[in-house]
Amino acid sequence: MTILSHQASANLIEIRDVSYRRGKRAIFDGLNLCIPRGSVGAIMGPSGTGKTTLLNLITGQLQPDAGAVLYKGRIVCPCSRRRLYKTRRQIGVLFQHGALLTNLSVFENVAFPLRAHTRLPEQLIRQIVLMRLHSVGLRAAWQKMPSQLSGGMARRVGLARALVMDPQLIVYDEPFAGLDPIAIGAILRLIRQTNDVLGITSIVVTHDVEEARMLADLIFLIADGKVVAQGTPERIKRDDSPVVKQFMSGLADGPVPFHYPGPSYAEQLQAMAAA
Amino acid sequence: MSDTARGVDISVGLFILLGLVSVIFLVSQSLGASDISGNASYTLHAKFDHIGDLKIRAPVALAGVTIGRVSRISVDPDEFRATVDLRIDSRFSQLPVDTFASIATAGIFGGKYIDLSPGGDDMVLQDDDELEFTQSAILLENLIGKFMLNTKGEPTE
């Protein structure tokens, strides 16, 4: 409920000193990052650094063990369920494979949030849904069932659904994973256009270095539970630290080792011979 | 799209209908249903020394035909006998006052029921009257005991 300084509210999302453990493992340890309003932020990092966990913290599905996740200056979690749902109505999420409801048609999927949260007349719902589908290029597919769509199409429908309630923040979880170059190009264009035309803020969680470079205003590289590098794509490109260099250039070995940790080769051969 | 929705509605409706029809069928096949069907009836009382395993809703039969049901079983605290209430269909309101009520068994494994043998008196039983002549249930143990007594001439250990 506390609105912090005016300067802080220039950031739509603020992550302050957040720590989160799962079991014995500390996934985040003193994580700090800010996403300014109206920008596209890319969150990247080696596999298993908890990028999805970060998304869950932002949407309030998980609660940090320490520190705070702030949306528009207010703490996301812990809070009442009603306030959480209110916050979530301003956030749209696009899941990795679209997460469409399989028993509903494309049209019904996009209409779902409208039917759940508004009492708009059927005419108006139809217009809004078709408009959103048109903006992702799938207006003519409105009757299809999710099982009849390709991966890229399903993801685009998911985007239409995420946008239908006019959110202020939209989060993309691995939007390029598993898509052919044409589909990737389409999604790239959609993300950028949506952000600029609608004046919203976007967070993209991704592995894809090239796409992130083309797309993002700010890149955040997370490793070992902390932000190890952040800045504009050019700044990151010029960053020389080994962690950043290994990730951005796709080097097989470096701070993230190629070999699974264990005894040396010689030791293991001797142990197996003796057994 | 609303075609499939209508199809779903129809099938669900038929399903529930089928279920209810089945329930009604089963209800109609069970005894106790005619109790509910509200034929006019009147009640007679009969006292027994022992009722065996006579149960409520056991048939009351005249010449082997069911004309009513046992509606209540209680114990008389003064006489130490069981009082059985019989609900008889009003169509059979001409039972003489010396009608004999006994507790009989239907077949070897059958349950107990009340068998009425009409007497010859001119006066008939009215609602809430009591049957004077009754015979209690024949208990198997007593029968066996009698049998053993008769054949040996003296009780066996």
Added chain:
Amino acid sequence: MSTLVRNSWSRFSEFAATFGGFQMFSFRLLPYLPAALLKPRLITEQIYAIGVLSLVLTMFGGFFVGTVLALQSYGTLVEFGQVDSLGAFAAEALVRELGPVVAALLFAGRAGSAVASELGLMRATDQIAAIELMAVDPVERIVVPRFIAGMISVPLLAAIFCAVGMLGVYLVGVHLLGVDGGAFWTHIHDRVDLYEDLGSGMLKSFVFGVSASLMGVYEGFYAAPTPAGVSRAATRTVVITSVWILLFDFILTGISLPGV
């Protein structure tokens, strides 16, 4: 030896924890029930998926259980000269025991596992997370309609099972084995008690329906979001539901029998 003890203890505490979680989940459902009845559309769709599609299996099972019951009991009844009671005997067995129990077991296998897989799959493909993030309560929207649909369907299926079973008994008894048709139905009238037999049978099937539905949605909703997790949820549903049905059957039969 100590590993055996440790394993048994961890199995038992896992079971107890699941049972506790299961209770919490059931209580969580309760407040949604009255409100859900105002949204008949969702419930109707689920009754179709759960009840209507189980109908053929149930009728099939009912008919053949009836015929087998008639064939089996004929031999014994003929020995005691009680062949005319075939209908009564079979009807009592069907309505009291076989109908509720077998119909519920068939339901657990066909519909219970289907519901568990469906919910498990929704969990695995992020659909449940998506619903939550669209600020809709997945329990209200997805779980409760399925639960209510099961609760309604199982007693209906049990009744249909019994009725079709009686048809099977009649066809075999009267037309195949030569039992007298008139005596067949009269004896049923005299023996099957509305409250004791039919009433206890319906009560049982209601209890079974609640259990089967509850377990199906619970296992599915909390399934691990992996393919292995989904199939595990489906299997567990069938196993656990069957065990509980048989357990409840024992308890309910034990309670109702001494009563007059």
